Amino acid sequence: MSQLSELAAQVRAQLTAPGAPFEVIEASAGGRPIRMYRNAFGTLPQLIASARAHGDKPFITWQGETWSFDRFFAEADAVAARLSDWGVKPGERVAIAMRNRPEWAVVFVAAAMIGAVPAPLNSFGLGDELHDALACVEPSVLACDSERLARIGGNTRVVGCRILCVGDTDLAAGVDDFRVLIAQPAGPKPLPQVGPDDPGLILFTSGATSRAKGVLSSQRAVCQALFNIDFIGAISAMTSPDAVAALMKSGLPPATLTAVPLFHVSGLHAQMLTALRNGRRLVFLNRWDPAQAIDVIRSERITQFNGAPSMVMQLLAQPGFDDPKQTGTLAGLGLGGAGMPQRLIDEVMRRRPDSLSGIGFGLTETNGSGAAASGRLFAYKPRSSGMVSPVIDVRVVDTAGQALPPGEQGEIWLRGATLMEGYWRNPEATAAAIDAEEGWFRTGDVGYLDDEGFLFIVNRIKDVINRCGEKIAAAEVEFCLLQLPEVLEAAVFAVPDEDTGEAVTAVVSVREGSRLDGQALQAHVGAHLAGYKVPAVVHVVTEALPRNPAGKLLKAQLRSAFITESKG
The missing domain is CATH 3.40.50.980 (Rossmann fold)
Structure with missing residues (x-):
């Protein structure tokens, strides 16, 4: 073990010891033992309330204007009061669909402050995608900007769901104007009656299915994940004193x-x-x-x-x-x-x-927690994804689910205080992802742990394309292509791309005599899915695509042929 990794181990033990700022304790959640940070907030309303102490410090700058914490909380209190007036209760969902802007954060905080469950939607989604997500979470309120409002045709299709719109557009009857709400000041509301085990957040992940899944996390899981980010900062600072100085x-x-x-x-x-x-x-x-x-x-x-x-x-x-x-x-x-x-x-x-540059590995299902390193620890092993979190267990397994020793590659399983409760209203997907007996989450990523506790990611099992950080389910794009009567088969996969990390590529088998070409197929996808999901390249063929004896498409073979052809 190197001097740096020994130092990291000593600092970790110091930070997580009894009485230390990041003390780790044994606890129970969902009937299973877990390790958790003693000093983390138990709920998002508690965490948010603590941030009022920042007062007139600057918080968010956008388009040349800066919101102080005081201004931010004044707007959040006003929105929270209106949400309560509209009858939004703890546990009910408040969906958010808009570009990054201060009002996005205001609505998120307002919803969380009253114990409601914020449910941010993918703002890149088109009408069908947004309606699918809304149908999934059935929110009491949708907060959106005018662009997203136009995409859904001004209608959530969810019975009883109110719409709160941000922007300068003239609004139709029945749509509430954000500017009107914040012009009606309200004081802070008392903390809601929610506990650590209550629902705290729904985020959407594409996974490997044709429909985005809602990831439901408890109040505790989100707060533990946020405290874990503070721990990462602390250990980085103590192992990289020169950079901090x-x-x-x-x-x-x-x-x-x-x-x-x-x-x-x-x-x-x-x-x-x-x-x-x-x-x-x-x-x-x-x-x-x-x-x-x-x-x-x-x-x-x-x-x-x-x-x-x-x-x-x-x-x-x-x-x-x-x-x-x-x-x-x-x-x-x-x-x-x-x-x-x-x-x-x-x-x-x-x-x-x-x-103090760094790296990290986590998933929506683990609230971003898994492994991380920055500063000298990142420089020490820059090809790793960092050291495993104190509140996360990692198991690397073979195809039979048996644990592998350090250095051997297998699927990465995670378990811990930040793990989701499950996929929202999708028990089948939850059962497929989480081991019911021991609570292990199967990430679908292939990697290994070295003998110093650094995690390395080397491949991905799940059929997901990572373009510019956006996760794209290949099945979703394939399903879209297959809506065209002349398309017989469609295989969508990733190929390396220097500009986007991975590029969406499709091989499409069409009926003999079809006039469909790559441009037409791209246009079809672009008319139904977000622009970043449109294949960069589409190969149109008339022969059947290769399959194994079980009928599964041999995407690796297609991908290899495509890369070879491109290099040639």
């Missing part, structure tokens, strides 16, 4: 550039809720533009940027990135932890060698 010497208050969607754990947990809890500033980009990002880093004195691998690659490629006058305030870059391009890791290490 440099940041402190600069006198810059922490400021994060937020470009990833808030409906992801990477945006919601690691950025919005963490900043809320710790009194940090967020700067929202309306849409991702690497050139604009450089300008914002300079003008807003950004200290941290976390994004999908493709976003970080595009940022590094900007001419001004290495100019201290442009990005000299940037103390760290945060990266996703699976399928990281080797070129990106090398570039970050070469161009930010002494920074």
Whole structure:
């Protein structure tokens, strides 16, 4: 074991010991023993209430305007009061569908403050996708922007669901105007009667199915995950004192550039809720533009940027990135932890060698918790996804479910205090994902643990494409293609792409004599699904696609042939 890993082990033990800030205790949840942080808040309303202490500190900057914590909570209190007036009760869902903007966070916090369950929807979704998600969660209220309102045709199709719209558009009858609500001040409401085991959040994940699944997490799971982010920061600081000293010497208050969607754990947990809890500033980009990002880093004195691998690659490629006058305030870059391009890791290490840059591995189903490392720990093993969290158990198993020793590759199973309750109203999917006897969640990712406790991700079992950090279920795109009568078979898979990480590629078998071409098929998908799900390349064939004796499409064979053909 190296000196650094020994130091990390000592710091971890120090931080989690009895009486320490991150003391870990044995507890029980759902009838199973778990380890959890003693000092984490038990519920989101409690956590949110603590953030009122930040007062007039700046919280969110968007389009040149900054919301202080005081202003933010004044708007959240007003919205919370209206939600209560409308009869929204603890446990009922409040859906959110809009671009990243302060009002997104205001509605989320307002819903959580009264014990309702925020249910952020994928704002990239088109009408059918948004209606599917709304039908799934059956919210009492949908808060959306005017663009999403137009996509659903002004109708949630959910009986009794009210619509609250953000934006300057003239609104139809029956749609409530956010501006009117916040113009009616209200004081803070008493904490609701909700406990750690009560539902706290629903986030959507594509998984490997043709329909997005709602991931239901308890109040405890979300709060434990947020406290775990604080633990990651603490262990990083104590193992990278030089980088922390440099940041402190600069006198810059922490400021994060937020470009990833808030409906992801990477945006919601690691950025919005963490900043809320710790009194940090967020700067929202309306849409991702690497050139604009450089300008914002300079003008807003950004200290941290976390994004999908493709976003970080595009940022590094900007001419001004290495100019201290442009990005000299940037103390760290945060990266996703699976399928990281080797070129990106090398570039970050070469161009930010002494920074607090880091990496992490987690899923929506674990509220983003799993493994992480930053600073010197990231530099020590940059190809890993970091060290396993103190409140997460990891088991690497073979195809029979038997545990494998360190260094051997297998499927990664996770278990712990941050694990979801299950998929919302989908017991079959829950049973398929979580072992009912011992509570292990099957991630579908292939990797291994080394002898120092670092987790490495090497492959993915699940049929999911990761384009610019957006997870795309291949089955969903295939289902869309198969709606065309002339399409006989469709296989959708990922191929490596330097700009997006992975590109959506389709091989489509059509009827003899069909005039469908790749462009027409792309247009069809684009008319029904979000733009990022449209295949970058479509191969149209008239012969049957290869299948195994059980009738399963041989996607690996198709993918290999496509990559070989592209190189040729």
